[in-house]
Amino acid sequence: VKPIFSPAPLYTSSRRSMVVRAEAINPEIRKSEEKVVDSVIVSELSKPLTAYCRCWRSGTFPLCDGSHVKHNKATGDNVGPLLLKKQ
């Protein structure tokens, strides 16, 4: 593995501002789609509780498969799923 230089500085700073370069949050899921939108007809939910992914790392997207745990540990992030409850 041979490190190469970054194409641009990640951070710039001055007395007035810090700019963090904007990054995509979805590296892999359905990249052929212009915008990944999913729909749930809530009356069709079969289980009392269903977890939907918001970390864009799930192998069962749009469902959560627990991959947010690894993502949070690797990055220091704090993301988690949206839970749909039948009551």
Place this chain on the structure above:
Amino acid sequence: VKPIFSPAPLYTSSRRSMVVRAEAINPEIRKSEEKVVDSVIVSELSKPLTAYCRCWRSGTFPLCDGSHVKHNKATGDNVGPLLLKKQ
């Protein structure tokens, strides 16, 4: 604005692999919480369609306020909301 060097190379490459440094996807929302999980009791949804944010940029999180459009344009990403439909 004075550019400074990145703390580490963003990419490393070899014949066998490309490694992209892991980054947090939630820069600002409820960072005092160890994991941001939200629950929706679907029987309490009032509107025929409610959009929930998956881009972590909404000013009305966990609801979508359309901020994914700006995020996608700025980064080349393709993320969008989860739509909950009453039927």
